[in-house]
Amino acid sequence: MKRLGIYVHIPFCAKKCNYCDFYSLASGEDEKKSYIEALKREIKEVSKKVSADYQVYTIYFGGGTPSIIKADYIKEVLDVIRSYFQLYKDDFYPEITIECNPKTVDIEKLSIYNEAGINRISLGLQSTDNDELKLLGRIHTYEDFLESYEMVRKSGFKNVNIDLMSAIPNQKIKTYEKSLNEIIRLDPEHISSYSLIIEEGTPFFKKYSENAPLFSELPSEDEDREMYVLTSEKFSKAGYERYEISNYAKEGFYSRHNTSYWDRVPYLGFGVGASSFFGNERYKNMANLKEYIKKAGIEDIREEIIKLNLNDAMSEFMFLGLRKTIGVSKSEFKNNFTFSVEKIFGKMIEKHIKNKLLLDNGEFLRLSERGLDISNYVISDFLLD
Ligand code: SF4
Structure with a gap:
């Protein structure tokens, strides 16, 4: 039996956040209905x-x-997945997650999610400071989030993720620490913690390029570093394991979906702009909503199809696997590619072990604490031509 993941993209949002470069837009009810079809x-x-x-x-x-559309639409999509794919079943699988934003969920929607078999809720919070939320362009306050979080718990969901963001313009160590403390108090099973990246094409990027005063207030490198250390210290003290560069979980609550990305398990992405990894190819669906609605299921809507060669596959194995704090398994590398990992990446491994960025326990190669700090630098070294 082979494992498969499914990603379903719901591109609708109430309003665009200032930092967002995901494919998302505001839409009317008719368009949403046609999209689901x-x-x-x-x-x-x-x-x-x-x-x-x-x-x-x-x-x-x-x-x-996804929580902005009628919950019945989500149920309909899940029904179709169940009719056309075989779902693995045990105590932990299938893990079915839905991303929800505060102010877009209510008890009725959550009860339909429950009925539909959804067993994991991922809530977008980002910050508990209302000024920071406003600056990010989020549609909710922290109080709105608390209301949604309480509803999620009341509805019986026992696997909840909260998204948190650091390095927000004007953010101070004090406000960030307050966000960390508040999240720990709420006791979610999983926390994703990312630094703000100013992506091209976003309102933040425009302001940043224009040298808007706001961006002279970005946390300094030292403050950024302090936030980074604080995150890992506080979450670890509160019983969360850092199992990936930006992800923390209580025992037994790793995100199985995200872990399968880092383990290179094949997945199919459905919806406008969704990415897939299947049949040794990586590809993306067209990123135009109107065209997608017209053509999905009728014509080939795939774009940017990349057929992976052996070097691509070995590089991916390393740079995705090293994101996990457990690291990459040498025996698994050999099983997959017949060569030993040392034969292919010996020089890089030696260099990073010498610099104390990589650790080798005989079976697993993993990033050291310092290696995790500068993971982008170490990981990028494992790209083969
Ligand atoms: S970051 Fe904001 S705009 Fe982007 S997908 Fe999330 S809610 Fe929508």
């Missing part, structure tokens, strides 16, 4: 190309804001 067509059509020995271990509704 197109999604269902795409799922049915793609399922024909997937052999019966694949079983679905994880499903993830991401966005955009």
Whole structure:
């Protein structure tokens, strides 16, 4: 039996956040309905190309804001997935996650998610400071978040992620520490913690390029570093394991969906702009909503198809696997590629071990604490031409 992940992209948002470069937009009810029909067509059509020995271990509704559409639409999509794919079943699988934003969920929606078999909720918070939320262009306050979080718990969800952001303009160590303390108090099972990146094409990028005063207030390198250390210290004291560069979980609550990305488990992405990794190819669906609605399930909507060669696959194995704090398994590398990891990456491994950025316990190669700090630098060294 082969493992398979499914990602479903719901591209709708109430309003664009200032830092967001995801494919998302505001839309009317008719367009949302047509989108769901197109999604269902795409799922049915793609399922024909997937052999019966694949079983679905994880499903993830991401966005955009999946919780902004009618919950019945989510249920309909899950019903189609269940009809056309075989789902793996045990106590932990399939893990079915939906991303929700505060102010877009209510008890009724959550009860439909429950009925539909969703067992993990990922809530976008980013900060508990209302000034920071406003600056980011979020549609909610911290109080709105608390209301949604309480509803999620009342509805019986026992696996909840909270997203947190650092390095926000004007953010001070004090306000960031308050966010960390508040999140720990709320006691979610999982926390994703990322630094703000100013991506091209976003309102933040425009202001940044224009040298807007706001961006002279970005946390300094030292403050950024202090936030980074504080995050890892506080979460670890509170019983969270840092199992990936930016992800923390209580025992037994790793995100199975994200872990399968780092483990190179094949996945199918459905929806406008969604990415897939299947049949040794990586590809993206077209990123135009109107065209997607017209063509999904009728024509080939894939773009940017990249067929991976052996070097690509070995590089990916390393740079994705090293994101996990457990690191990469040498025996697994050999099973997958027949060569030993030392034969292919010996020089890089030696260099980073010497610089104390990489550790080798005989079976696993993993980033050291210092290596995690500068993971981008170390990981990029494992790219083969
Ligand atoms: S809610 Fe998420 S997807 Fe939507 S605009 Fe904000 S950051 Fe982007």
